Amino acid sequence: MITLERITKSFGSNHVLRGVDLTLPKGESMVIIGGSGTGKSILLKCILGLVTPDSGKIIVGGQDVRDTDRDAFLARFGMLFQGGALFDSLRVWENVAFRLLRGAQTRPREEARAIALEKLRRVGLSPRVADLYPAELSGGMQKRVGLARAIAAEPEIIFFDEPTTGLDPIMSGVINALVREIVVEMGATAMTITHDMSSVRAIADRVAMLHGGVIQWTGPVGDMDHSGDPYLDQFIHGRADGPIESVR
């Protein structure tokens, strides 16, 4: 379970997070929605320790993240970055097996390659892709490789940052289905950031809307359409008129 208590983060005079409280039960898939620049990515980065919150507490598996061994903590996570964040200088299979080729989870090179090929197959990529470099792949293939890398070490918790941004509707559907399948199959706890409402409906068990630096609304995905929250209604229906200013 992941619990966030009164998380705040400011950059100069820009108060991005103003006291975020959120609970994500183990094994559930939560999607965080909200306008651009509302701090969704910052929130994920706070949990991972890539950004240090100004105040508040982050508890993962009953332990305050500040008191945990950093390597052991990160070994529990997998993350799919918005742009894939694949390492240009490494081949596709070396990207996928990155964690298995170095550090505490090191495996023999052949075994790591076999695992990478299996994870690539799991995300619908053939073995011939394994020896290409990321620059030789399309955007959709890069996302799939990023997804394979995120699940390579079978993490307990997976974060997806805008998994379908920049993809065509068909490829978005493929990635959404993959994310959902993998989360269910692995029994992982998942947190996804997206603007894409089709992704929300395909991936989420629960939805949280971040607005004005706080969680504006949270609840099961099935309640989203009749929440009665004017902010959520405006966002999910993509209306220009409403309490959320369209010019920010």
Add this chain to the structure above:
Amino acid sequence: MSLTQHPIRLLALLGRSVLASLAAIGRIGIFAGQTVSHLLRPPFYWHEFGQALLSIGYFSLPVVGLTALFTGGALALQIYAGGARFSAEAVVPSIVAIGMTRELGPVLGGLMVAARVASSIAAEIGTMKVTEQIDALVTLSTHPMKYLTLPRVLAATLAVPVLVAVGDSIGIMGGFLVGVNRLGFNEAAYLKNTADFLELWDITSGLIKGAVFGFLVALMGCYYGMQSGRGAQGVGRATKSAVVAASVLILAANYLLTELFFSA
């Protein structure tokens, strides 16, 4: 109103610049300390070190070699022309050798490596930062300083002295070719003069300078890459800053080391 009409404003501006410079020096000092401290703590990424050694050392050989060859030749011509004013043309071999090994080999080699390597390291790491690859490294339980900075800095510290040694040899050969073919020196006499007047310390002092310059070049590339701002402009600025800082630091360090090694 101009700044000169407001001495306090001018003073404040000057103070801000000094404070900003001192803060930057402090940050670079901390960055250097952190880099060195990672050398003492496992793991060490041998594969990345090997790649950096190849990229910084082997692939810099042509540019360093050509620079040394032309510099050695030009140096021979200049010393001959200058020496002719007081009938000291015979000093060409020894001055070329001493000039190359003590000063021109390490400094020009360092500057060429700065132009080639500091820029490429800063651009590579800056792009990695902008595209979230550095964040990805962290989430994959890999320390960016250990994976990106330490292998490059160590490789440059070890590779640049070797480049300097090769550059020294090629530079002396450039002087020899010009001396023999253009200035009419006897081959055997030129070589004997070079060997007789060159001391071991002339060579080793240049190699030590090379190690220091290599460290500074890679450190600046990594530091400005890690500090890169967003977008193409941010990476471009980081690259430019890395080359400028590395070049200035090489020249400053060269003076300090020369003072340390050779002042009476």
